[in-house]
Each structure stands twice: as C-alpha cells, then as structure tokens.
Amino acid sequence: MNSGSDNVIRIKTRSNDGGPRIDKVIISAGGSGYTPATTPSSTTKPVTTPTPTSTSAIPVEGDIILSPNGSMTLQQAIDLIQPGKTIYLKAGTYKYSKTILIKEGNDGLPNARKTLAAYGDREVIIDFSAMTENSSNRGIVLDAKYWHVKGITVKGAGDNGMLLSGHYNIIEKCTFRENRDSGLQLSRYNTSYNTKDKWPSNNLIIDCLSTMNMDSRREDADGFAAKLTCGEGNVFRNCIAINNCDDGWDLYTKKQTGAIGVVTLENCQAIGNGYGVNGKDTGGDGNGYKLGDDTASVPHILINCVAKNNKKHGFTGNGNPAKIVLQNCTGSGNGGKLFDRLDNAIFK
Numbered sequence: 001m002n003s004g005s006d007n008v009i010r011i012k013t014r015s016n017d018g019g020p021r022i023d024k025v026i027i028s029a030g031g032s033g034y035t036p037a038t039t040p041s042s043t044t045k046p047v048t049t050p051t052p053t054s055t056s057a058i059p060v061e062g063d064i065i066l067s068p069n070g071s072m073t074l075q076q077a078i079d080l081i082q083p084g085k086t087i088y089l090k091a092g093t094y095k096y097s098k099t100i101l102i103k104e105g106n107d108g109l110p111n112a113r114k115t116l117a118a119y120g121d122r123e124v125i126i127d128f129s130a131m132t133e134n135s136s137n138r139g140i141v142l143d144a145k146y147w148h149v150k151g152i153t154v155k156g157a158g159d160n161g162m163l164l165s166g167h168y169n170i171i172e173k174c175t176f177r178e179n180r181d182s183g184l185q186l187s188r189y190n191t192s193y194n195t196k197d198k199w200p201s202n203n204l205i206i207d208c209l210s211t212m213n214m215d216s217r218r219e220d221a222d223g224f225a226a227k228l229t230c231g232e233g234n235v236f237r238n239c240i241a242i243n244n245c246d247d248g249w250d251l252y253t254k255k256q257t258g259a260i261g262v263v264t265l266e267n268c269q270a271i272g273n274g275y276g277v278n279g280k281d282t283g284g285d286g287n288g289y290k291l292g293d294d295t296a297s298v299p300h301i302l303i304n305c306v307a308k309n310n311k312k313h314g315f316t317g318n319g320n321p322a323k324i325v326l327q328n329c330t331g332s333g334n335g336g337k338l339f340d341r342l343d344n345a346i347f348k
Helices: 074-080
Strands: 064-066 086-089 092-095 100-102 114-118 124-127 140-142 147-150 153-155 162-164 170-172 175-177 184-186 204-206 209-211 224-226 234-237 240-242 263-266 269-271 301-303 306-308 325-327 330-332
Touching: 064 074, 074 086, 074 100, 140 147, 224 234
Parallel strands: 064 086, 086 114, 092 124, 100 140, 114 147, 124 153, 140 162, 147 170, 153 175, 162 184, 170 204, 175 209, 184 224, 204 234, 209 240, 234 263, 240 269, 263 301, 269 306, 301 325, 306 330
Antiparallel strands: none
C-alpha cells in the first residue's frame, strides 16, 4: 500500500457464482499507524464466565459493516468473519424469515472473540416477524464458542428470539421482544447431546431486556429460560424480564433429561410477568423466578434480585429441594407469595 498514490485492490473469488457482494471493506495501512481490533478477554477455566470489555468503536481491517438494504446478508457475514473481528450492523431493521445460525465450530478464540455489534448508538432490530410460530423457527441460534453479541434487538421469532447453545459467549445490552417463545433460552441445539458437559455452559448474559414474549398456548414464553438441557457456569447479570406471557425466569428441569447446571442471577429484575403491557392477564403462569422443579436438586444462586407485580409468586422453588441461595432478594406487589416452596433455601 503506497501512501499518497493510487492503489488497486483485487478481490478474487473461488466460487462459480462470483461470491457474495461486499457492502464495505475496511483497509488499514500497515506499520506504526495500524491499530488492531479491541477484543474482550476471557478465560478457559471450567465454570468461569467471560468478562465483557468494550468492542472497538472504529472498524478495522477484517471487520464487516452491514446495512439493512445491503447486498450481504447477516448469515453470509457470520460465515465469513474471522476471530478477533467484528460484524457491525448499521441502524435500522433487518428482516429475515429464516433462522440465523452461528453453527458449532464457527468459534472465536478466548482472547480474540467473534463479535456481532450495533454500529453507533441508534437501534438495530433483527426482525423475524415473517416466521410462523413453530418450535424450529428460532431467530438466532448461537451454537459456537467465544462470541460477543452486543446492542441488538431480536423480535418476532416463531420460537425463541435467541437460542444460546454454545459455550463462553457474552450477550450484552440486547433486547428480546415479541417472540413466540422465551426471549432468550439456554438449552442444547444438537438433540443428540445427552450429557450436561455438552450443554451450553459458562455464558454471560449482561444488561439485557426481555419483554412481551408470548406463545399461542400461553405457557412457554418466558423472559429468560435456562432450562431442560442447560450446563454449568451460566450467569445473568443486570437483566430485566418484564411483561412476558409466562415467567420472568424459568430454570425448569425435566426428569427425562436430568438436572441442569447451577445458574447464577445477579442484580436482576422480574416485573409484571403474567400481564401484558396493557395490564391484562396473559393466561400464563406469571412467576417472577421459577427456580426448578421437584425432579432434581439444583442449588441456584440469586443475589440482589427483585420481583415486583408479577401475576403469581415472586420467587418459587417449584418443588426444587435444593439449598437455593437467595441473598438480599426482595419484592412487592406479586399476586401470590414473595417466597414460595423454598423450604430448604438459604436466605442471606
């Protein structure tokens, strides 16, 4: 690259159809002026969630920038992006009728994540409203490791807004709304994975909102769900579940698949679940936090969590016999008890 003179960039494709059309290619001069992408650091120790750091505010070489009406799709960008690089989404609404799959093996690295982030401060919406309600019609499936998804809204999916089935991922400052199952769910994607060590683990969900999720049967659409086939070391921090059809959080265990891993919730709020934004009964259960069931003993941990104005109970063990830890957890205005079926819980 010669400074101060014209330069020609040749892009060669190996496919027969010419390959995808690129919206933008970021070029950086080498040498002392080159600044590498800033990527969050993490750790590969077992049962340790990653720590989020700032994504790069300025695109660098290897990043991809998408726009709502651009020629490259989000799926194409996901399949192309390299570790340590970012897919930036310009503000606007991206409409898709098929699941966006970040497949198993499409991994970042512990110190060089793959990132999907909003570009700037304006809202980015990934809209799956064209989907029909069906258990296979999830919005985004994240089945890989070491991704960081930040600052996007996922709405209208025919099932979960996002199925998080991979490991060591960060979901930060995202909104999940009007999906036809739980806004964000941690469970396996590959149904042949029958042991807990293969289920989603060591993920951090931080500063996220889940709201107005509702299924036609009025029994499955929680704000957040870490249930059925969820592994160890998953943490929700500073998240809010408000006005969802069923529960704010559902940590249900199914006898046929066995106990899930311990889930930690820190500084979370469950508000008005079981009621719509109009104040009407949705027909769902309406617990703030459903903390398991009577088929397995799983000692979940809740710290500084709040349950307000939920249709049913604020916090319910739902039969879970474990010593669930509830530290400085409070609430008011719930239709049932604040603390229900938590006989063995440890209150701090």
